[in-house]
Amino acid sequence: MKNIYITDLDHTFLRSDLSVSDYTKKIWNSYENHSILSIATARTYKKTMQFMQGVSINAPMILLDGALIATTNRKIIDTKFISKKMADEIINEGAKLGIYPFLLSLLDQELNEAFSYSHTLNNYQTEILKRYANDDHTQGFKNLRAMEDNFKVVYMADEDILVELKQRVEAIFGNELKYILAPEAYMGCYFLTILHKDADKAHGIQSISEATGFDLGRLSVFGDNLNDIGMFNLANISVAVANAHADVKQMANVVLPHTNDEDGVAKYLQGLKR
Template identity: 75%
Template sequence: MKNIYITDLDHTFLRSDLSVSDYTKKIWNSYENDAILGIATARTYKKTAQFLEGISVSAPMILLDGALIATMDKKIIDTKFVDKETGDAIIDEGVKLGIYPFVLSLVDNELNEAFSYSTTLNGYQSEIIKRYSNDNHTHEFKSLRAMENNFKIVYMADEDILIELEKNIKALFGEELKYILAPEAYMGCHFLTILHKDADKAHGIQSVSEAAGFDLNKLTVFGDNYNDIGMFELANSAVAVANAQEGVKEKADIVLPHTNDEDGVARYLEALKNG
């Protein structure tokens, strides 16, 4: 049975400028005939497909932190949604603290997505929106509301306010939802991501293993942040890049000497091939 390699994207497989080096493409693609290759990311389908142009992906992709499992040719394997009523309640809790989220939703079964946000943005969010200036799936609202099928609701702010917000939302919904509070590696703020309770990379790995028929004992995963820990715990081999969060390194079987900007994943894979 083939080995399986599944990698996170941001700060792991992608460089900090969101590119994939020619070297990484060459090494990764050299495994396409001998291994099952996949990704697990917080990114949407659209962005992931753009970033991975020319990259071999043979397993269904774990997208939006596990809220969506889909193939590169847009076949939907699984979805985990936050419903509109819950989404609106989450937005309202943020309003009480003067902050508004990004809401990522599914528009249709063709994997058209909506990235919704309020006209009221903090500085961190404004920087993110600049990156999406040419995307046609972004929608600005004076009165932000959730859609029917929401993949995730994401707040960006200083850690202390997000800790308070998480506490308030947990008081309403408890363990009915999943909460991921993590630092943003380069912007000096934190994210609070709120998802369906089973929307995570660990559940995504299980769905992909069933769809692709692979053995978890043959699985190696690569990551850098706290949303990768679930798949670290499932994999036979969990590999953290050198720039990973310290708490993530503690959960890894292997910590690489190279960062994402130094092609850490590809260097590891090349070393495996060379014995």
């Protein structure tokens, strides 16, 4: 029976410059033949495949915080969508506070994605969009509206305004949706991610387990932020990198002495092989 290793990407497996070191690739890939290897990330399919070039993944991936489970060859295993009606109501609530989201949606069954945004942007959003300048799936709208199949609605702003928005949306939809309010380490602000109620990394792991038949008792996971806690609760071994959020460290079985920029995941795996 194979062991399973699933890692978060940002601030866990990826370095802060969004690269994967040759050392990490070498150690991670050395597990390919005798282990099940995958990732669990808030990133889209397209961005994940860009970042993970040369990195072995031999099981379905948990993408978009669990709203999409898919293989590297574009086979969709599971999806969790927010309806157009619900997403439009969320957009309307944000507009009352003068803020507008990034909206990530599915265009077709070939995993072509849409990254939609309003022409009304705050400084945090403007900075983020610079990183997508060469991507062909981003589009701005004067009057932002949702599509039919929406993976998630993401706001970036200061904490106080996002707390208020979360309260407003939660008052309308309650537990029909999932709300993740957390610090955004790259930008120094906060983000509020709104998803289908079952779109999370824990449900994603269950989907992968059903698709591949792996034993959760042999699962190890790596993470750094609050959206990783669900999979920490499922795994036999949960590992937090040194730069992880304090609450994540508290939930982890292992807290590494190394950060993501110090190849923490790879050094842990190398230690297991000694």
